Amino acid sequence: MRNDTNPKLGPTMRTRDGILQSLWQQTVADSLKPVKARDAGADDTWDVLIVGGGITGLTTALLLQEAGLTCAIVEAHTVGFGTTGGTTAHINTMLDTPYHTIESNFGTSGAEIVANAARAARDLIARNVSNYQITCDFEYKEGILFAQTEKEAAELEKIYTASLRAGVEVEPTNHIPVPLEFKTAISYHKQAQMHPLNYVYALADRFTSNGGVILEHTRVVGSKRNDDLHQIETTGRPLKSRRIVYATHIPPGLNMLHLRCAPYRSYVLAMQLAEGDYPIDLAYDMQEPYHYFRTHVIADVPYLIIGGEDHKTGHGTPTSAFQTLEAYARAHFQVSSIDYRWSAQYFEPTDGLPYIGKLPGADEDTYVATGFSGNGILFGSFSGLLLADLILGRENPCEKLFSPSRIKPVAGFANFVKENADVAYRFVSDRIGVEQLDALVELAPDTGAVVNYEQEKIALYKSPDGTISALSPVCTHAGCIVSWNDAEKSWDCPCHGGRYDVYGNVLTGPPRKNLQVISLF
Template identity: 70%
Template sequence: MIDSKSHPSRDGVLPSLWQEHRAATILTANDEREIADQVWDVIVVGGGITGLTTALRLQEAGKRCIVVEAYQIGFGTTGGTTAHINTMLDTPYHTIESDFGASGAKLVADAARAGRDIIARNVSAYQIGCDFEYKDGILFAQTEQEEAELQKIFAASQRAGVEVLPAEAIPVPLDFRMAINYRMQAQIHPLNYLLGLAQAFTAAGGIILQHTPVSDSKRQQGVHEVETAGGTIRGHQLVYATHIPPGVNVLHFRCAPYRSYVLGAQLATDLYPNNLAYDMQEPYHYFRTHQLDGKRYLIFGGADHKTGHGDPDAAFRELEAYLHKHFDVASIDYRWSAQYFEPADGLPYIGELPGSEEHTYVATGFSGNGILFGSFSALLLTDLILGNESPYEKLFSPLRIKPIAGFTNFIKENADVVYRFVADRLNVDRLEALVELAPETGAVVSYEDQKVALYKSSEGKISALSPVCTHAGCIVAWNNAEKSWDCPCHGGRYDIAGKVLTGPPRKDLEAISLG
């Protein structure tokens, strides 16, 4: 159950704008005694945008579905996204065209429109109050090099059939050399939309189990048996909508975890951007406006870096300095970050999970287009589960092998993973000493000839954990902004007590006694 007033927590201590400005929503509690005795058509693990959109669509198609969520609806990335709904993608169309051909680029553009349209359709069909609005999306270049790149993006977008036009102005107070306008983009209040999907799904007969982490699954006699904290759930089909699948599989080497940082600010003037805007820096900045409870907020993000590698505090400082330089800022009311996974070849992985039991599906690798591709995933996964043919199946298949597309990224990201397995175990001398820990701070330190993840509370109490990620054995790093232990290899994250916040790990970090 979600009560009507309490803020659903997220996978970090920094609340997003959406958490503190959301609709009053109650989901009816389920009778777990009845659930345990049934064999479901589809078990969906994960209660974010991908899981709930997929479950709702399958329920509409006559399938009996159950959603299993480790925490509560809105806990993960959907509760922290900035909810830009784009047919302009993080992987530009000329790159897609080069790697997957002109027909592949057109299919991706079709998929992007389909993802946008299912959101619009759900909002209308179920009367979800989530501030859905169509907007223009303005991409602008500020240097000669960026302008040359933007010209390629513009031409390839048009060839792919995307509705894009030259733009004479941009909605933010910045100098620019060239800009293009992607028409019919959109924005929403993501948490209100997600809660609306949850209500529609349960009203259609679907079941949602919250606070029910999955520990294991196996398939016996044609049925998946999913082990949870509340018992075994059985179903014919299994969908992992968990941002990245659990366990250890090939997709963990084809997807790299990143964090992006966001500010929610009020301006001293009324010069808020009236459309979506994006620069072409690396990493790029993104801008939009949202009105909540009578107040307008400039939502501004960027400063992305690989999970467990960068400095979160420095990322926020960078964004704040940029914002104050270019806008008349009255106050910065919100700071938060969220995680996404970057696919090696630029396209999401949607379909059967490689190396898994039969009838196990996954959707991951959405880059910075999670709301869009999470929604599109529901269309493709529903077709696969229902046995329908789909023009998208081969292009987005997790089983695809493209020796050229994304090969450089694949080598770069996984060379880094190998480095973290080795280097993090050797360079103990440069780690902070135990006595140097400030209150509410953590660090991996050398302590009595072993590596230990230490955290000092505001009262000065020290707690210790094994720093070895329970997923694949990398050494975690301290995230001082979100107060979490983040794995630099595959994006697993743990709270200060070692409890899993974000998969793929299923087990908590082991507590260590210092006494």
């Protein structure tokens, strides 16, 4: 079982879906932890049950509660355990999918709708911070996107003009906040940043103070709809609700959205600089994958936060990604110390926009929000706005554009083919390309590998003291073979992004069941 009193973290430190600590875990305000919540009554029936205690679930629950509905949040681990605890908390109207791409896929009006949605999400966060007096270091910043080659400069011009057409506040600039050579740059106005865990814990405190229920360490393992009610099976007791929202970053089970969203991991360093020349604004280069930069001050200590080196979950070598990112940071900054390093997961939609609304193929009154790309804080907050309108029967101009049932045969088709061809490849190659171990002693301590052992494929982990944990390497979601994540000490599925700890317990969906334990002796 995963324990939220990891001795390395201290008795009040909250864990997240990786062994590496994020900057935010260390610095959550003491007044906001642990989550205070009453238990649910045996006969309670909620208007809405929200699965997932990250920014999406908490924002949705609080908005619905304020509208007069009764809500409960069910979280498999703890509030902020997933990507919310590992985000770098950039709040942008500049999006990972640039506006000229959105125009190409969804038209000029579609780009305008997306820009309005981004502003609405940013403003909701700012309003919550003000109304609830949340101390989360929320600050408005400029967001600087810069080109370093002629090719990037031509692409930047397209991004700039399309952003203007969409109604986004942006203008050219001659300065960037980081010490890198550049050719051209543009500045997006009124971007923002914050401490994400202080924000979501404050939302949780507000929600529970007003009578909301948060059931932590409770995993939803199934549901069916009878007599206009969802009968929800959990690892605790059964629950009942009129509607259900999956705010789990990707919905569980098997559905079409797993074919339309590809899982990626992004890597982050938080460091102190020898010369104290910290950037005052947000910055982004245009490399592929791109690097992102910002500064956060905690207890009077400034940290430069650099992220990048993204790759598909279960592919690549996470430790090498950290090494490459560190080399990049040291090449451009006078680094005094690297205090934190961590990675986080996101899902890339094939056509560039999130899927928010009714879950296709599911029971009536089942909703989902997924495919946020690298804009999770923004789109997680926007999801709350859109889902609240859908559940309350209010019109929203974004409903059709973000619908999970949208059919765009051209938009994103190339990405759809590429990502799903890759999934098919992993079913075959990962069953062939496993390591050969003649003896368990060959496995280094604190290391894992999928191996052939006595004519059987096994996911083996050897602890620092030499204890062996053996698991079936077959992901319980769709049957792909998991890969060892050497940085976060986890088993990661290369097909749909499911992740497990060294004992086979589910860390992140879509799988609902743990990996099968194998007895070697």
